[in-house]
Amino acid sequence: MRESLKAAAPIMGGYLVLGIPCGILGAQAGMSALQIGLMSLIFYSGAGQYLIANMVLAGVPVGSIIASVSLVNTRQLLYAAALAPYTQSDGKLAATAFAATVTDESFGVNLERYQSTTAAADVDAGASFATRWTIRNATLVNVFSWLTWCGANLIGVFVGEQLQVPSELAAFAMTAIFLCLLLCQPATRPAVVAALGAGVAMVICKWAGLNGPAIIVSALIGIAAAMGVRALDASRADPAATQPAVSEAVA
Amino acid sequence: MSWGTYWVVVGTCAATILASRVLPLLLLKGRQLPDWLSDALGFIPPATFAALVANDLLDPGMFDAGLWPGVIPWLAAIPVVVVALRTRSLLWCIVAGCAAYGLLLLIPSG
Numbered sequence: 001m002r003e004s005l006k007a008a009a010p011i012m013g014g015y016l017v018l019g020i021p022c023g024i025l026g027a028q029a030g031m032s033a034l035q036i037g038l039m040s041l042i043f044y045s046g047a048g049q050y051l052i053a054n055m056v057l058a059g060v061p062v063g064s065i066i067a068s069v070s071l072v073n074t075r076q077l078l079y080a081a082a083l084a085p086y087t088q089s090d091g092k093l094a095a096t097a098f099a100a101t102v103t104d105e106s107f108g109v110n111l112e113r114y115q116s117t118t119a120a121a122d123v124d125a126g127a128s129f130a131t132r133w134t135i136r137n138a139t140l141v142n143v144f145s146w147l148t149w150c151g152a153n154l155i156g157v158f159v160g161e162q163l164q165v166p167s168e169l170a171a172f173a174m175t176a177i178f179l180c181l182l183l184c185q186p187a188t189r190p191a192v193v194a195a196l197g198a199g200v201a202m203v204i205c206k207w208a209g210l211n212g213p214a215i216i217v218s219a220l221i222g223i224a225a226a227m228g229v230r231a232l233d234a235s236r237a238d239p240a241a242t243q244p245a246v247s248e249a250v251a
Numbered sequence: 252m253s254w255g256t257y258w259v260v261v262g263t264c265a266a267t268i269l270a271s272r273v274l275p276l277l278l279l280k281g282r283q284l285p286d287w288l289s290d291a292l293g294f295i296p297p298a299t300f301a302a303l304v305a306n307d308l309l310d311p312g313m314f315d316a317g318l319w320p321g322v323i324p325w326l327a328a329i330p331v332v333v334v335a336l337r338t339r340s341l342l343w344c345i346v347a348g349c350a351a352y353g354l355l356l357l358i359p360s361g
Contacts, residue, residue, distance in 0.1 A: 096276075171307070174307070179348075180331065219301075
């Protein structure tokens with residue numbers, strides 16, 4: 001519990017400052033406090049909620065709103081896939097509850113915990129069991145973040161106008177989180193290529209006007225580039241092999 | 252907003268995001284994954300975090316309001332990088348980034 005709270009604290013801080021303007025925007029888009037509270041509970045997507053409110057304000061038709069928001073949120077497919085190997089020994093129900101409450105930020109934090117405690121466990125098998133990150137730890141991180149998000153949204157609805165948080169400053173808290181998570185990744189050659197490839201692809205997507213699926217498209221291009229490097233490295237290490245050998249670079 | 256419209260929009264969006272969040276995990280869970288696939292899954296974090304950072308820092312309209320507003324996030328990112336590499340702490344990265352960003356906002360763009 002305490003471990004999870006500690007891991008969730010930066011996310012909670014970020015959600016507090018970003019959730020308040022989100023609540024204000026929702027109210028401006030004509031949603032009641034109940035509607036905003038329910039949306040942050042059952043939908044729970046910062047990017048999605050901002051997008052819905054902005055599109056409603058702009059008078060975009062319902063069908064286009066749904067298509068755009070769903071497309072933006074397809075990036076969650078990648079998070080779920082990346083987390084799957086860490087939930088092998090967990091029950092279906094626990095895994096579903098955990099997966100259903102993943103966000104960009106909690107994905108990053110939980111994955112980092114999973115990676116670092118697994119690595120530590122590999123080094124010291126004896127003392128490892130108690131310190132390994134569990135699905136309970138991970139789900140608690142999600143729940144703390146979730147409740148903070150809902151609370152911040154409601155603060156925005158009720159007292160938001162008095163709190164003048166510049167929205168671009170609030171949004172930069174998330175940028176700082178992503179930047180830190182990126183820099184904490186192991187800097188293996190294919191991982192660096194994955195990051196650079198995704199960054200370049202994002203520039204191309206944005207300047208081509210492809211905004212909705214830009215994150216998942218860029219990430220997939222980065223992953224493809226990394227797989228290319230991985231295959232190249234493997235064939236160089238063992239020119240006779242037709243199939244790329246096992247790469248132990250990234251767990 | 253009318254409850255009818257609300258439920259169509261929020262209900263559908265909640266269903267699609269839930270499917271995106273849960274289905275891949277349930278499909279891959281409990282399977283012996285081939286090496287290439289587990290390596291590919293390992294490249295998801297660097298690729299998505301880089302895409303998210305680039306998404307926040309780059310936009311075709313970033314210099315629409317002048318050079319200075321477009322440069323602020325980049326300048327504020329510098330202390331975040333330093334703090335991230337030194338401390339690996341999310342909390343300190345947020346503090347450093349938002350403090351730098353706030354101070355830069357105080358400087359008039361001229």
